[in-house]
Amino acid sequence: MKKVAVIGGGVTGLEAANQLAQMGYSVTVFEKKNAPGGQVSKWDRLFPNRRHSIDVVNELKSHLNGNPAIYLSTAINKITKNDERFQLEAYNQIFEADAVLIATGFELFPAERKEEYGYGIYDNVITSAELEGMFKEYGHPIMRNGNAPKRIAFIHCVGSRDEKVKRPYCSKVCCVTAVKQAIEVKEAIPEAEIFCLYMDLRMFGPGYEDLYKEAQQKGINFIRGRLSEASELDGGRVLIKTEDTLSSKPLKMSVDMVVLMVGMSPAEGTDELIAALGLQTNKDGFVEITDYHLNPVKTKVDGVFTAGACTGPNNITDSVNAARSAAIEIHKYLNSR
Amino acid sequence: MKKVAVIGGGVTGLEAANQLAQMGYSVTVFEKKNAPGGQVSKWDRLFPNRRHSIDVVNELKSHLNGNPAIYLSTAINKITKNDERFQLEAYNQIFEADAVLIATGFELFPAERKEEYGYGIYDNVITSAELEGMFKEYGHPIMRNGNAPKRIAFIHCVGSRDEKVKRPYCSKVCCVTAVKQAIEVKEAIPEAEIFCLYMDLRMFGPGYEDLYKEAQQKGINFIRGRLSEASELDGGRVLIKTEDTLSSKPLKMSVDMVVLMVGMSPAEGTDELIAALGLQTNKDGFVEITDYHLNPVKTKVDGVFTAGACTGPNNITDSVNAARSAAIEIHKYLNSR
Structure with a gap:
């Protein structure tokens, strides 16, 4: 079973992970905080219809039943690519994957x-x-x-x-x-x-x-x-x-x-995380999208995809759609190899 | 091979059709105008990077090689559902499908x-x-x-x-x-x-x-x-x-x-098109999304999905992601039956 690593356990990462697991991949989410949900967890109610944030996060979390798996308090510091495989370095471990989704989200401006x-x-x-x-x-x-x-x-x-x-x-x-x-x-x-x-x-x-x-x-x-x-x-x-x-x-x-x-500020460390892959952030500090019109989840590195607020400020609706868009592209990438 | 009908041959419809055909479905796009591409075809260059619109439309059209098929000058006037199958009525024909994507886009305000x-x-x-x-x-x-x-x-x-x-x-x-x-x-x-x-x-x-x-x-x-x-x-x-x-x-x-x-105004006729399914437009006249946060492409009718500017003003990036989001949901729907 091919492995997908999802960096970031916010709305985008969780949604993509759920979709990819349903497609039959072995999916692991790496979340640097000690709980899934990302910034949205801080919110009480969401625009436009004032739905409780906790309902959205709980629904997304409910699929974390082994596949997708989630590693909490696990910051990936570096990603490298060798022979079409990715190595992800955390504090004291190395994980392997066949494809990577960067979904590190945002931080609130200090x-x-x-x-x-x-x-x-x-x-x-x-x-x-x-x-x-x-x-x-x-x-x-x-x-x-x-x-x-x-x-x-x-x-x-x-x-x-x-x-x-x-x-x-x-x-x-x-x-x-x-x-x-x-x-x-x-x-x-x-x-x-x-x-x-x-x-x-x-x-x-x-x-x-x-x-x-x-x-x-x-x-x-x-x-x-x-x-x-x-x-x-x-x-x-x-x-x-x-x-x-x-x-x-x-x-x-x-x-x-x-x-x-x-x-929304770029999440700290994302620039360094992707640097070893030869990827850069754009002038605002977000992960660069290479094709706004035809493939908004692709990066310059084969096998590395990105979605959600780590590519620039985004709302939940568009992040969920971007997460699924990335899931489709990851599936096609893995299927073609 | 299960059949998917995509109503609308603009960016959203074409992108979704391409993805669904790659997933193995028999996909037909119904476009009421005599050319694919939708409103974007009227544009010379696109924000934010001033890419030529024609390049985007040509790339999307290039996949129309039988599957997906496209019927031009074919306005679907009514959709009904019987026994989990959909009947789509055009001027002088009836088409059948197992799932439907409403991607009728927008019209420019007169x-x-x-x-x-x-x-x-x-x-x-x-x-x-x-x-x-x-x-x-x-x-x-x-x-x-x-x-x-x-x-x-x-x-x-x-x-x-x-x-x-x-x-x-x-x-x-x-x-x-x-x-x-x-x-x-x-x-x-x-x-x-x-x-x-x-x-x-x-x-x-x-x-x-x-x-x-x-x-x-x-x-x-x-x-x-x-x-x-x-x-x-x-x-x-x-x-x-x-x-x-x-x-x-x-x-x-x-x-x-x-x-x-x-x-962007709602495309004329979309309200009537979906009415026979029991679906309504929202107060602004666009196709109603039932779940902004967890499933922004779902409608109230099983097997009917929607994406792009027919759900409200949208840009190309978000429409392409929404199209893929809908493709995933259609796949899951058809797969579960």
């Missing part, structure tokens, strides 16, 4: 790199992922002092479209996530005043515009502008300064909580 | 429905698709009088994000297409002044922001505002009126040519 936003310094500046954690635990956001915030600002494009932090690209899912979260906060705390500070509202997918409309109807305020800096006031409130680029007026406002919509 | 823009009335108001035709034929845009335009305005969101014409959704690809076309016009006519009138610049995919930056560097002007109306001046020039929503000033300008970035 918000502390935007020093001027005060993340990690001010009590009530949190990330979008932390807000999801609060939804899971309490059903609503909670300030450091234990109270529910009454004025909340969502800051779009944190670690996206930002040359200064070397993230010039759009992370694709943060706008719709912010709108989803704003609606959820409003439902949990009806008296809350909510502001979304955006650059362009990129609501381009199925149902996204409907969410935007719903948010406007619920009284959520949309302000076009980029946060310049945040500072802490007495009592843990946060003063934010921006320019409203629609009215061209500088804008100062104080809020109880700031939610930073952190973008 | 620009004449935005009467106030003067499409079909004024000489030099054209659509984005017509501009592509000019690129193919002349390598640059051309006015009705045969001259090259020197001032061109691209109008984003024509038939998108517009409740008035019942297209409340974003068409996803028009922003990046406009920026690509603006760059191409500037390269063909270096002295041209070019303006993009946008609502939000939705440059969310791989390389899109780079195109936007390139356009800015090349001196293309981006104005945030929605066209309210166009009127014709002497000599075929066009006066456009808008409000610059960044400066809140009404804006009037005359240009030689207006390019309307027409959005």
Whole structure:
């Protein structure tokens, strides 16, 4: 039975592994964290229909019954190819495979790199992922002092479209996530005043515009502008300064909580992982796709495929389809040898 | 050999058909137009890398060598299911299949429905698709009088994000297409002044922001505002009126040519086609996906699958992956029976 190694146990890796196992391959997923599911596990509910993230992850995990197998806490550091076989090096082991899928996903942009936003310094500046954690635990956001915030600002494009932090690209899912979260906060705390500070509202997918409309109807305020800096006031409130680029007026406002919509950064180590194969990341640091139009899962190395957010910011729908697309290509590759 | 019917011979349909034929199924593509390739055939070059559209279409067509077969000028009007078999009705024939893929794609929004823009009335108001035709034929845009335009305005969101014409959704690809076309016009006519009138610049995919930056560097002007109306001046020039929503000033300008970035509308007839199966379109008129997160190609009817732009605006990369995703699901469905 031919062996396929899937690097990454997030949505893309798990979906591809399930498909490949059903096709009759011996599939092993290598996940560097101690649980499968990837970044999606941090989320409470998913756009556009606010489905519980845990349901999606559980369904994907339910197929991990030997084949596909999964090695947790197992970071593959290097892949080499010899005689049409791949050697995958982990900390203290070497695995072999006939084909490899790179599905290392993304990492959330480290918000502390935007020093001027005060993340990690001010009590009530949190990330979008932390807000999801609060939804899971309490059903609503909670300030450091234990109270529910009454004025909340969502800051779009944190670690996206930002040359200064070397993230010039759009992370694709943060706008719709912010709108989803704003609606959820409003439902949990009806008296809350909510502001979304955006650059362009990129609501381009199925149902996204409907969410935007719903948010406007619920009284959520949309302000076009980029946060310049945040500072802490007495009592843990946060003063934010921006320019409203629609009215061209500088804008100062104080809020109880700031939610930073952190973008998708390339997963650490993926560049080194693929380097030994002679593969490179693109200028944004993601795994390079060689053919956008006819084969978006192929790399320059025969037998090595890639899919999902490690190729660039992506949503779940498109990642699942890309995972299956890769499974088909891997099948054809192995079948032809 | 089990039979699969693919409705629609655009990128999605052709890709899925190729994959299914390779899996050993007898595949027939039904295309209502007299040539395969779908809407993409109208394009000269494709974002993000300005590859020639014809190369992509030719590659996809090259597999149409009996299996998959293609019936051109063959509109399927109705699909019914009896005893796990599907009957597909065309004008004067009935075809049978064991599984069906709905891949009817999209139609370009009929620009004449935005009467106030003067499409079909004024000489030099054209659509984005017509501009592509000019690129193919002349390598640059051309006015009705045969001259090259020197001032061109691209109008984003024509038939998108517009409740008035019942297209409340974003068409996803028009922003990046406009920026690509603006760059191409500037390269063909270096002295041209070019303006993009946008609502939000939705440059969310791989390389899109780079195109936007390139356009800015090349001196293309981006104005945030929605066209309210166009009127014709002497000599075929066009006066456009808008409000610059960044400066809140009404804006009037005359240009030689207006390019309307027409959005993606649901393909006519798809709703009726699927109605006999008990399937519905979603509120935007596209084929309903039942599971965004775990199975984005499944419909509510066993044996009927869907992929590509008939499920909502989509780009080629994601459509190709969705086509393969559907091929896998069709294979599993047929294999399990």
